[in-house]
Amino acid sequence: MRAFLSGVAVFGPGLPGWAASEAMLAGTAPWTMAEALPPVPAVLAPANRRRASAAVRFALAAADDASAEEPDRAALETIFASGNGDGAVVGGILDALHAPDEAVSPTLFHNSVHNAAAGYWHIAVGSTRPSLSLGGHDGAFAAGLLAAMTAAAHGRPVLLVAYDTPLPSPLAAKRPTGFAFATACVLRPDPGGARAELALRYLAGPLPAAAPGDALDALAEGNPAARALPLLRALAARRAALVRLPLLEDAHLELQVSPC
């Protein structure tokens, strides 16, 4: 499957948005570990911005940044991918269910659906285009990419957003996530204005062991959305690369990245 990638975004530790991160990702400026603070998604109405959880803020800030150059963002289909979903919301409900009065907040409950971030995005930009939300555990980025490339292969431009934030205690001990991370990109079937062409293959075998990289490469292991880093670094350096992304324990995607 092939598609053309235009806008791209990143928010993570020491990576505060694509413009500020591009040189670090390309390896031409030093990267240092720093806490990933929830960005402020300008696309959200102020009232929703204040109420939004960290997961929604990361997802929508990435979606906003990657699609900033799009003439009509409402025309894009969307794919949202997240291994953990919104842990603050689900954790809050689990705590409430096991408190003496068992009272679940109705707002928390409607925000607990895995497609809440997608719902807020479509409301914010006034889009009635189709949208999918996927899980995928550690392979969530690859799962989202596969779904987005499928849409592009059918001739439809699509916004892919991958995001994950650490789960709260006590779930965090069972499902550790090192830090918050979000990335997004716009994929389309035609090359107009593209940064790179992507060609994707599914391989039914485990991810081959990668050569040891630098500290920024090592970040990929800490968050499902950060598994996108090899792709993001190739895009920032504007170099051709063969990127391998974990999808399942015994399967991965091979992505040929060719700068346009």
Next chain:
Amino acid sequence: MSPFSPMRISAGTVVTALGAGLGPLRAALQERRGGLAPCSFPGAPGGIWAGAVAGLEEAAPPPDLAVYDCRNNRLAELALRSDGFAAAVAAARDRYGPERVAVVVGTSTAGIEQTEQAYAARRPGETELPAAFDYGHTHDLQALPAYLRARLGLRGPGLVISTACTSGAQAILQAASLIATGMVDAAVAGGVDSLCRMTLHGFAALELLSAGPCRPCAEDRDGIAIGEGAGLVLLERPEAAAAGPLLLGAGASSDGHHMSAPHPEGLGAVAAMRAALAAAGIAPGEIDYVNLHGTGTRANDAMEDAAMHQVFGNAVPCSSTKGWTGHTLGASGAIEALIATICLEAGLVPGCLGIVAADPAFRSQVATGNRAMALRRVLSNSFGFGGSNCSLVIGQG
């Protein structure tokens, strides 16, 4: 690539409150016998009804896959054992190769019920969860496709879609799209969702649960009865499998309106239905029956009637079958796709259960008794929180 390539539903299976397999569901639809009962799920809110599945204590995963054991995967396991489904998938696996068969399934809760049990098992003052609790193989959304893939010996892509109550329908749409790209030759698709305290208390907090069996489209309807279940189909290219109904079209949309309230005029619902009709290349008049999302809430059913009237006028009979199964959330789109195949095969329009007449304010043609009539094509609607909408068109093979 054409916008939509039809796919053969070469096998299907279902688990609902009516029992395991298509047979019990078909008999219940024909006999107008619902599966809802007063809710006895441990820790559920008082005074509600639900569509619980019996027999899950006998549906543990095989010993080598015991890490996946949770209520949601037991529902999936019960489905695999019914209707010869696992054998049909094994035949497809042998024909195409295990890496050429995908698993694309939907769920809204996955195995969160396992996490609820882990929370409840803590001693007073204890915060840590029990050592035996395995998040990744139960609560995690990916636990569902991972279990199905391992249990069926498949090596193709395994994807999980979670778009609230459209999950099962969206998974069928996405599986068909994936086959059309040529990456795989077949896909196990559908949805599974299990009763859990989170959804029961959550819908109770929203004041959306009915006091008795749900009565979609009734003038005095009072909400949802939550159900659980599984619906799975095996999709293949039409020319590759000789028998079985066809997925003729599918369409999705977003409301872009509100997180939990539907658009009052059903803008997104109309868009999804029209997209599905366009994908199938047919006019509204070529649909013979519409299986409504029909949850039984005041807002959903009024919105859906407005949307139905906009697309079909009052020319096409429609009904909700949630009076039989309850609202099985992320499984409902898949279970109702299988109900569509039953209706096609049996020549049956199952009128809404437990109501004498439709809400007099409704303008679409709501069926309230069973009708025997030849059906060529059925449209099935699913709508969900977050403003997600998906419609499927299923026709005679």
